[in-house]
Amino acid sequence: MREDLLDLPVRSALPALTRALDDHGTAVLCAPPGTGKTTLVPLVLAGLVPGGGAPRRVVVAEPRRIAARAAARRMAHLLGEPVGGRIGFTVRGERRAGPATVVEVVTTGVLLQRLQRDPELAGADVVVLDECHERHLDADTAAAFLLDVRAALRPELRLVAASATTDAEGWARLLGGAPVVEARSVTHPVDVVWAPPERPVRPPHGLRVDPVLLEHVAGVVRRALRERTGDVLCFLPGVGEIGRVAGLLGGPEQLGAEVLQVHGRAPAAVQDAVLAGGTGPRRVVLATAVAESSLTVPGVRVVVDAGLAREPRTDHARGLSALTTVRASRAAGRQRAGRAGREAPGTVYRCWAEADEARLPAFPPAEITVADLTAFALQAACWGDPDASGLALLDPPPAGALAAARAVLQATSAVDEAGRPTERGRRMARLGVHPRLARALLDGAREVGARRAAEVVALLSEEPPREYGDDLAAAWRTARRATDAYAARWRAEAGRLEKALAAVTTPDEPATDAPDRRHSPTDDVVAGLVAALAYPERVAHARGGGSYLMASGTRAELGEGSRLRSAPWLAVAVADRPVAAASARVRLGAVIDEETARTAAGALFGEGEEVHWSPERGDVVARRVARLGAVELASAALTAPDGALVRAALLEGLRREGPGLLRWSAEGTGLRQRLAFLHRVLGEPWPDVSDAALLARAEEWLGPELDRARRRADLERVDAGAALERLLPWADGQAVRLAELAPERLEVPSGSRIRVDYAGEQPVLAVKLQEMFGLQETPRVAGGRVPVLVHLLSPAGRPAAVTADLASFWREGYRSVRAELRGRYPRHPWPEDPAGATATRRTNARRA
Structure with a gap:
């Protein structure tokens, strides 16, 4: 000892x-x-x-x-x-x-x-x-x-x-x-050196880290080697960033130190060498968060912290789960810095500005609050607590995430409608992989044999290195002949899965050592089928130009140069959706055909009548459609679509295009303006006739017309004004007062009946000045509450004056108007006393 x-x-x-x-x-x-x-x-x-x-x-x-x-x-x-x-x-x-x-x-x-x-x-x-x-x-x-x-x-x-x-x-x-x-420890002091980049760095998103930051981190490592003694431990978010920084640092000859990499994918021999400590030259250990607290790396006196971490994120609506790069929390920063003071006083170089420290999150989120909960939900179900309500947890699982997980388990027949595990679900849980992969292993083995299914599932359980490419079948072939650390782990996992599958296979099931439905399927067929069984909602149909539509309804894009771009169908195994991006990016996929897509995603198949408003056509489209989720497989026009579906489609068209889709005559527009005025001035029971209100009550005032209509042209023939009368307050008898409260026309002293314009905030009466002689009181509407705004027109019909107080105009404004217009229109009367004059529509010449 x-x-x-x-x-x-x-x-x-x-x-x-x-x-x-x-x-x-x-x-x-x-x-x-x-x-x-x-x-x-x-x-x-x-x-x-x-x-x-x-x-x-x-x-x-x-x-x-x-x-x-x-x-x-x-x-x-x-x-x-x-x-x-x-x-x-x-x-x-x-x-x-x-x-x-x-x-x-x-x-x-x-x-x-x-x-x-x-x-x-x-x-x-x-x-x-x-x-x-x-x-x-x-x-x-x-x-x-x-x-x-x-x-x-x-x-x-x-x-x-x-x-x-x-x-x-x-x-x-x-x-x-x-x-x-x-437990108290003898802590050694750790000096903090703030080392922010001099050049602007774009924030991380998805798995992307700005190369500018990685270049800066490599520079800070070189600086630390010059300024301090002892080994250097550098924290980076992932394996890819570790590889890029290692490449930037170069070999021991240029750097004066050995560069080692510590992460979950590193070979066991390398991990052992790092954790055993160095007796030779200085070491630079590039590590993920695994070295924050779980491991002690002897000899470290300096920490370089890039300030980033990887956390799981799940887009439940699109069925996409992935790691994303985030700013590391202050708690993680303290843990990382502490590695420099394990054995002696040390130094931490933080690759961000001191002013940014206060804006970092205090702690990382609990994984249960952000991760895919499908495996957790199956564990809880098999434990006897399907909704996890009886489990002692520091943070309860989010209800939405747990519901999404239960939906996946029901679709794979792992649990029943009550959430209780089926026998199949218990077998899936014993396989030691995500339930999606367990389903692919169980069902795939019956189709392609246990060993081949296990090998593909092993590829899916730990994503192959990027250099293996985005073609799952090609990556499988690469793994079979490769001698790197990933290939060694893949072979071990494939063997474990094959044994686990044999342990859960029941005697009454078909043997899984050879396919019983396909004869010697190719690698592409096997990879595609197993991937589609694991992720049925990600089977995707080509849309052209490397773009695909997944059964989930999410668009997906292949990278330029991918050999998968010519495939009409894909099984998408790995995809992520960058922040603010409309489409997911395919990281790993396999070529499949429509038959395989329908076999794997059979639960998503549906066939029926689809009647909807097409924004592209601007009309009702009625078809019988066969779909695999969001992917349309076949369609044919419907000659006699269901009336209720047509009505709903027409209402959708109205909501999209507004009431202007109907025919609005001058009378109909006038009625709407009068009702709008009364609603604004008097309120209820006079109806709100704004676009939003009319659309909300469309079935009420357009009911019979909607029942008769079948297409856009039918709506365009609807007399909106006549239909609008159905919204008048008939029930309490107020409708008969419409002409009284908001008259369409007003009779003026000349005997003319002039239309009132209710389009603006105040009703307008535009009338020739001579027709208003002798009228002292301005006309009022809305039961005398609102004076109309009188536009007094010249004999040519042009505005001469605007007033809401006729008596005042005759006293103060008329004289200047008379002086200006009398010489221009001598045949029209211009009396000195308009208030006492007789109104007329005629000229002097005609009256003589």
Whole structure:
């Protein structure tokens, strides 16, 4: 045993932790990075170190495979023995544990599988949920299941929620008032150097990171090597960015340091070399968030933080799930900076401005609030809680996301209408992959054989490297002959899936070692069928120019130069939708035909009458249509469409084009203006006749016309004015007052009946000046409430004056008008006293 094992800082907290577990059975352990919570605590709880107490079997759950392997190797190294003895690990596709194992490190996904198979978790005495602060969905789910086990089956099972930084009080409440035990560490100071880019950097979106930022990060790494001693740990969001920065840094000769890459896809040998520490030249370790808290990288004195992270996002409406690049939270920044001070004073170079720090989110979101919940929903259903309402979770699953997940499970026959798991669903859950991929494996194996289906599903479970291309079948062929780390993992996963499939196959099912419906299908056929079975709503039909329409209704685009662009049908395996983009981008797809699309997405097939208003044609379109989701397969015109559907289509046309689609005569327009005036001045019961109001009540005032109409031309013949009369307040008798309150014409002193214009805010009476002689009071409408605005016209019909007060005009304004116009129109009367004169429509000459 290593002599320094018991000198780890977490040792001071162990007595309190042991008492908490003995008294309460649960505890929350808060221990900063580097204190030994992942290595010493499990050994003490298992009784493998002096003073550790009685022997117990301990299961440690880590959120990542790389962390699980590393933790097991570290503990075995401290005990001076190989992995697989008393210390073991199990991750998907790899197990190094045996009968003698007393501390087993597993991923949270593996732990969930065990709980579903054996809810009592037989043989385990203590479960340590490590890195709880990262709020991974599997970890939250495992905690909820374990609390159920303690409550109903095994109250003696001990449970520890361990984290570097976490919501300790929240976890304590969740664990039934568990004691919080804190471990203090001897922290080393970390200097912060703010190193923002000098050039503008575009914000990240989707998986895209501005190359300008990556060039800057590489420059900051070189600066750190010049200014500081020790190894450099550089945080980047993903594997692609790690590769690009590694290329920018160059080899050891130019850089003066060895460049290593740490991420979930890195070969195990490289991971081991990084975590073992360096004895030679300086090292630059380029890492994803996996190195924030799960792993200790010895020798690091400098951290370069690009300030970015990857988080899952799900577009439930379009059925697209993907990782997206975001600004890392302040909590993540603290975790990353702390890696520089694990062993000695250090420095962190932050590649953003100090002023931006306050605008960063405080913590990353819990995965349950942003991720695809299909796998979670199946886990909950198989656990016996389909709506997850009885699970002890720090954050409840969003209702919309859970409903979308349930819809996927029902479509794949994994659950019934009540959300309870079917036998098929239980088998899908035992395969250890996403339910979509489980469906593809089960159904695909019957068509193309177990091995080939397993190989394609393995490709889909971990997306191939970008250099494999966007053609799934071609990527499959590449993986078969490749010798890189991805190909090795792919082969192992394919083998695991084939064995898992054999374990869940029932005796009455057809054998899955050979296809029974197709004869030696090609790689393209197999890849397309399996991908379409996994993502039936993503089968897509060509629209031309590399554009496709998926069955979900989302458009998708292929990249320039893709060999898939000539395919009439695609099974889209991987796609993302950039921010503000109208179409998704196809990252990985396979060529299929219509028969395969209909086989895989049969639940989306529908046939029936479609009657709608076509904006392109500006008319009603009535057809019998066969569809695969949003994709139209065939259509034929309907000669006698359903009247209710036609009526609905016509109403849609009215809503799109407005009441102007109808025929508005001068009388109809006038009536609408008069009603609008009365509604504005008097209110109810006079109707609102604005466009929005008329469209809202279209069935009420256009009912008979809509019943008779069949197309646009029928609407264009409708007399809107006559129909509008149906909205008059007939019921209370007010309709008969229309002519009184808003007369269409007013009689003036000359005897003429002049039309009133209600189009403006105030009614207008445009009349020749001579016809108004002798009238002192301005005409009023709306029961005397509103004076009309009188436009007094010259004999030629041009405005001479405008007034709402005739008496005042005769006294003060008429004289100047008379002086101006009398000489121009001498045949018309211009009396000095218009108020006492006789109104006339005639000229002086005709009167003589």
